[in-house]
Amino acid sequence: MAFDYDLFVIGGGSGGVRAARVAAAGGASVGLAESSRMGGTCVIRGCVPKKLMVFASGYREMFDDARSYGWDLEDGAFDWPRFSGHLNTELDRLENVYRSLLNGSNVEIFDTRAKLVDAHMVEMADGTRKSAKHILVATGGRPVRPDMPNAHLGLVSDDLFQLPELPKRLLIIGGGFIACEFACIMNGLGVEVTQFYRGAQILRGFDDEARGLVAEMMREKGVKLHLGTNIVDMARAGDDHSMSFPGGGTDAAMGVPSAERVVESAADEGGPVWVKASNGTEAVYDAVLFATGRNPNTADMGLEDLGVEIGRRGEIVVDDYSQTAVPSIYAIGDVTNRVQLTPVAIREGMAFVETVFNGNPTPVDHALIPSAVFTQPELGTVGLTEEQAREQEPVEIYCTSFRPMQSAFAGRPDRVLMKLVVSKENRTVLGCHIVAPGAGEMIQMAGIAVRMGATKEDFDRTVAVHPTMSEELVTMKTPMRVA
Template sequence: MAFDYDLFVIGGGSGGVRAARVAAAEGAKVAIAESSRMGGTCVIRGCVPKKLMVFASSYHESFEDARSYGWDVEDGAFDWNAFSGHLNIELDRLEGVYRSLLDGSNVEIFDSRARLADAHTVELADGTQKTAKHILVATGGRPVRPDMPNAHLGIVSDDIFHLPELPKRLLIIGGGYIACEFACIMNGLGVEVTQFYRGAQILRGFDDEARGLVAEMMREKGINLHLGTNIVDMAEASADHTIPNTSTGTDAAMGAPVAEHAAQATSGSGGPVWVKATNGTEAVYDAVLFATGRNPNTADMGLEEIGVEVGRRGEIVVDEYSQTAVPSIYAIGDVTNRVQLTPVAIREGMAFVETVFKGNPTPIDHDLIPSAIFTQPELGTIGLTEEEAREQEPVEIYCTSFRPMQSAFAGRTDRVLMKLVVAKESRKVLGCHIVAPGAGEMIQLAGIAVKMGATKEDFDRTVAVHPTMSEELVTMKTPMRVA
């Protein structure tokens, strides 16, 4: 059978674009369809704009520190419109880069939603059908709202970048990395931030000691973090909003009457929102951000109709080579719900090309992936947490927490954490966890050593770079505890 293409990619995010370009470089005839903007979540509404917002939010402390270092500077005021305008120009530029790379690789672009008609046929939104020997689904994920009345009054992470103005008071629901990153960002930009998380501690799944320090530092910087707390009701609010079932009519988080908050609210998300929490408090916020999870983008794609297995949350089930139950169809990235990180999607795309177009079957290596959470301070991590490691085997914990030189000189109470989890018998470093400014940069380099199987003695043999925060990783000689 003659096909229109050797490969048709559905989804123009980082993984899909990389797979399309590399396959085309191998001589394959390739097409790609994207229903939104080329670049996907990471470039358009995720990693890139978020990291630029992290940079923007850090300047307030930089101005404060500069005065301690002898600079005669004023704080000034943050101009959201100026920043967001520049941000949109940069995102337009990056999307243009992605399109140019695809054009230069002779990949045909369809700016259209696409779904599967059969094992070798893709149907575009206008009804046009294209056939391909292989189909790669790389449609990523999307943020989800909780299943509760009036959830539409809240915003999700995608909406943050399109706010017409910053809210004065923001409530964030969630305790994962997206919730915590935006709590720190918005706090740094001058927004009064309250955060609810139903669990006992934020950043579930990360090292307990590390996430505990992040939570402590978030509170010290002014974020009103409530653990064991969730939202139970929400509604549109106004100056004469009547609060049901309340005896005080006050906002415990802010200590001001609810009616006063409603009168002052100037929401960038359509209007003030009244919220009742599980702890009994009620308050009005200019915006409510739901950061309560993401689901794979698989709705109405025709997957199950043609035999592709889909999991409980909508994720496409694949094997170690990213192949689905239908041999001609593969899937990579967040749509498979394996490891939701952009570099992982890119690696999966490369492995797909190795397997399908280079005749070199390449399984995906999801072991020991370094990652960073861009809170303030950042959390960088690779390998096992202390809690995971001690369930596996006897371990030694090397750990230190201290005030870094730069912020200590400026009079701030910030602390950092450097932690190594070491197997007692093999001496291999099973995990490395860093909470510090620049932790993302540090963990990238420490991750090389951990991935190579370095031992504690390998770290010890490395001469320290002084004076740096990261030198502590190679100078800790005595374990803090044995577990």
């Protein structure tokens, strides 16, 4: 049977674009459909714009530090429209780069939504159909709102990059890395941030000691973090049932008279939102952000009708080679809900091409993936947490927490954490966890050592770079505890 393409990719994010380009470079004929902007979540509404906002939010603290170091400075006001305009220009540039890379690889682009008709056929929104020997689904994921009345009044992470102006008071619902990152970003930009998380501690799944320090530092820097707390009701402020506050007319969550809060918020574009919390408090915020999870983009794609297995969260179920239950259909990236990280999607795309087009079956190894949470301070992590390692085998914990030189000199109470989880039996470093400015940069290098199976003695034999924070990783001689 003759096909229009050797490969048709649905989704123009990092994983889909990489797979399309590499397959085409090897001589395959490739088509790609993207219903939104080329570059996907990471480039357009995720990693890239978020990291630029992280950079922007860090400058406010630098003004105070600079004065401590002898500079005569006056604080300036943050200009959100100016930054936002520059941000959108940069995202446009990056989208054009992605398009140029695809065009340069002779990948045919369809700027439209596509769904599957059968195991070898896709249909565009205008009814055009194209056949392919192999189909790769790389449609990513999307943020979701909770199932509750008036949830539409809340924002999701995609919305933050397109705000016409910053809210004065923002409530963030959630305790994962997206919630915590935006809490720090907005706080750094001068927004009054309150965060609700229903769990006992933020950043579930990360090392307990590390996430505890992140939470402590977030509070120290001004984020009003409420654990064991969730939203139970919300409405537009001004509705009859939304204007009563406990505690003698005082907004308990904000600490100001409720009448003043309502009047002050009423002029904000879009209107303020009244919120009732599970702890009984009520407050009014200029905006509410739901950062309560992301679901794979698999709805209305015709997948289940073809026999593609869909998991309970809507993810496409694949094997170690990213192949679905339908042999000609593969899936990579967030749509499979394996590890939701851009470099992982890219690695999966490369492995797919190696398997399908180069005749070299290549499984994707999802173990020992370094990652970073861009809170302030950052959290970098690779390998097992202390809690995971203790369940697996006896371990030694090497850990130190201290005030780093730069912030200590400036009089700030910031603390950092350097932690190694070591197998007691064979001395292998099972996990490394860093909470510090620049932890994302440090963990990339530490990840190489952990991936290679370095032992604690390998770390010990490495000469320290002094004076740095990271030197502590190679100078900790005595375990803090054995478990």
